[in-house]
Amino acid sequence: MEKTYVIKGKTEPNWMLVDASQQNLGRLATRIASVLLGKHKPTYTPGVDMGDYVIVINASQLAFSPKRLETKWYHRHSGYPGGLTSTRLRDMMKTYPERVVRAAVWGMLPHNRMGRKLLKRLKVYAGNEHPHVAQNPQPML
Numbered sequence: 029m030e031k032t033y034v035i036k037g038k039t040e041p042n043w044m045l046v047d048a049s050q051q052n053l054g055r056l057a058t059r060i061a062s063v064l065l066g067k068h069k070p071t072y073t074p075g076v077d078m079g080d081y082v083i084v085i086n087a088s089q090l091a092f093s094p095k096r097l098e099t100k101w102y103h104r105h106s107g108y109p110g111g112l113t114s115t116r117l118r119d120m121m122k123t124y125p126e127r128v129v130r131a132a133v134w135g136m137l138p139h140n141r142m143g144r145k146l147l148k149r150l151k152v153y154a155g156n157e158h159p160h161v162a163q164n165p166q167p168m169l
Contacts, residue, residue, distance in 0.1 A: 035073045041149070042080040045158075045165035048129065049089035057132035060084065063168065064137065064146045077142065081149045083165050088125040088154040092117065102131065126152040 044063055048056055062068055066078030100117040120128055129152045137143040151160060 035071055035076055035078065039069075039071070039078055043160065043163040043165035044080050044082050044168040046082060046084045046168045047086055048084050049086040050091045053090050053092070053128065053132050056084075056090075057129065057136055059168070060129075060133050060150065061136035064133070064149055075142075077145065079146055079149060081151065081160075081163070081165075082168070083158050083160050084129055084150070084152045085156055085158055086154075087129050087152050088121065090121070090125070090128070092121075097121070102127075125154045 046056070046060065060082050063082055064079040066072050066076075066080070069078055072078060097118040098116065102115045102117070102120055103112060105112050117128065130147070130150065133150055134143070134147055137146055151158065
């Protein structure tokens with residue numbers, strides 16, 4: 029009988045750079061979630077934190093269909109009665125494009141302690157500049 033090999037130690041995470049200009053949000057979020065989980069590595073083990081850091085630039089230049097901009101809504105609740113606030117995708121992209129990418133990736137990560145830890149490795153910026161040059165991020169293919 030052969031035993032299953034499970035990685036026990038931590039590996040050093042890499043830094044990946046993603047340019048979101050003219051990309052589809054869902055396909056981009058799927059690739060980002062896969063890298064955060066570590067599924068792109070041959071040593072991937074479920075339940076073990078093996079993912080990399082991901083830097084997303086140009087989040088304000090994502091590509092959407094005109095119908096999607098009007099029909100997709102983001103909701104948040106303050107916790108008080110009548111505290112529901114809804115915002116259209118069009119308005120969210122004007123004010124907080126980083127939150128759009130973060131919400132899409134969060135929907136594809138596990139909703140537990142590990143998923144919250146992985147989401148902290150996602151760095152999203154609306155423009156072309158980012159403060160992580162010292163980490164020498166590699167472009168994600």
